[in-house]
Amino acid sequence: MRWVRPVSAGVAETADVIGAKAHGLVLLHRLGLPVPAGFVVTTPACREFLRTGSFPAGLAEELRTATADLETRTGRRFGGGDRPLAVSVRSGAGVSMPGMMSTILNLGLTTEATAALAAETGDPLFATASRRRFLSSFASALTGTDVDAPHADTEASIPEDAADQLTLAVRAVFSSWNTPRARTYRRLHDIADDLGTAAIVQAMVFGNRDGRSGTGVAFSRDPNTGEHVPFGDVLFERQGEDVVSGRAPTLPLRALADREPAVWAGLLDALRRIEAHYRDACYVEFTFQAGELWFLQVRPGRFTGAAAVRVATDLADEGVLTRDEALLRVSPHHLEHVRTPRIVAPDVDVLTRGVGACPGVAVGRVATTTDAAVRMAADGPVVLVRPETSPHDMRGLAAATGVLTARGGPASHAAVVARAMGKPAVVGAGDLTVDGTSIRVGGRTLGEGATITIDGTSGEVALGRPRVATGAADAHLHRLLAWADDVSGDRSARGEAQRLRDAHAALRRD
């Protein structure tokens, strides 16, 4: 086949051709880890599509062949039969960028296939919910809007035939390469405009199948501290993006150990194997269906700040890296972040976790409106807590010591303003609601005036005043810098970043 490759251990092409995500899936296959059967439509096919406006000759036929192959491998029929096959479709460029199409789940759940899935599982509610999810995720992908937004018109235009749905989805992935946001991102970061994206098609595994199903994300080490403990979130009986989107309250990863010990054991084993391959901390996305674990994505952990220092020194101690390699793993820029105040475990009563949008820790009393923030700030620090922020909140933001919002990402208005004012900010705390003068979070209700602490690096929101430390990785940092001085031979007094820079310079000379 010219335009399509099965995702398997034997694929030799680079991420330029099959995209970074599919490249990760190939790695998972090679490590012998469970990956749902699938294929990838390559970036050259996308480039042809973008050049001519239509699929290159032969691609339609190859999609049919690849789908038939997927049917054979799964023992299922796409869009119908007694055992219907549903797939996910994801974009996968060489580098991920904002504005690209996100995931379409449950594609192929036509009316007929949904009825068949209900009959096969004996669970019509599951089948119907999965079809709803397909329609809303497809409509949101086609319109580039949030999955929860109303899309009745777009949903009505989704074709009923499964093969037509797949064609439309692949076209949508390819077209999303040229959204204005993606173009802007490429211009800012010097990424060539003509690379194109791959599209990954994989047999669905359903995290919403039953009580022994779910979905999650995991780091092999704690991305906040670098400590060698698995870290992440899990959601039982939910699908795909729910964990990342913050749409539902998640459980800490360890909840798997009690509820699904086999999944937990499989996950720990996989994290070990992936770490051994990368020789670095790693990140995975996974789903488990009826107690069976599957991996959907993998990449290196890409830790920053104190966590990067800790992982590099630990890996050197474990004999995974040489000291020289450990030094090169840490960028001098990371050291500036080591000095940012952070919430430190233990004894932290974490209410929820959002996205850290402006680093630093803010401790203050909850204020739910700008007026309250201004009024209360006269008596001591306040944290402004809002569903999202508008220009109305500027005065509240100015009065507050930090800001917490339920909606929005690191590029939201709240984040932009918080950074402009240098205030710690946590945004997109999914299970936070603001009702009048109280907030509900982590299953608890807090009135205005309750003291909370937010960590704008990790995104943690904690009750009360947990211990806050600046440069918690001191022991690790000192060791790393001692190694740096050994390499550079320079023991004069100078800044930490400079000591590391000198070591890098010496290592690069050798």
Add this chain to the structure above:
Amino acid sequence: MTRPPETGTDLLVLHALRCCGYCGVARVAAATGLDEPTVESDLIDLAVAGHVVRPSGAWGLTEAGRAEDARRITDELETAGARPVVTAAYERFLELNPELLDLCTAWQLRPVDGVPTVNRHDDPSYDARVLDLFADLDRRLALVCADLSAVLPRFARYPARLTAALDRATAGELELVTDDIASYHTVWAELHEDLLATLGIPR
């Protein structure tokens, strides 16, 4: 074709507080294009009517003022028959909004060795690249604003203020991008709020 009616100064002042939140006379003057004595005089009349208050140095709407603004702004919209145009413009605005936010983020944070790092504005070529993208976005927003001001002339203030902010930023006043009450980001956010308020869409 008749010219669409100009909004009265008292409604301009009232609506500026609706779109900016609590603020001082100077900011209302900048938002409305009125001189400060006119703004102050209107604010005093509005305060007497119970529509605005000045609890702590800044002016803001009362509940009654918010309701009065909603009533008069809706009335203006319907009288001008402008709802279809404003609705269409709002949809185009929403397509541009994520780009604005991406650009503000790029202005403030810059990945260095893969780490988002505060942009210290010590690399003029990077800043120039970001400002070029702002200018490109501004040209596309200007088309949306032109449609708006053709039916509701008060919207003409926005492209003027936005372009002025960008011109000043390009000339070296870097705070005019995201860090000032006259900044591109702030004026953009006011326009966003204005469109929501004008169409009666709750946040």
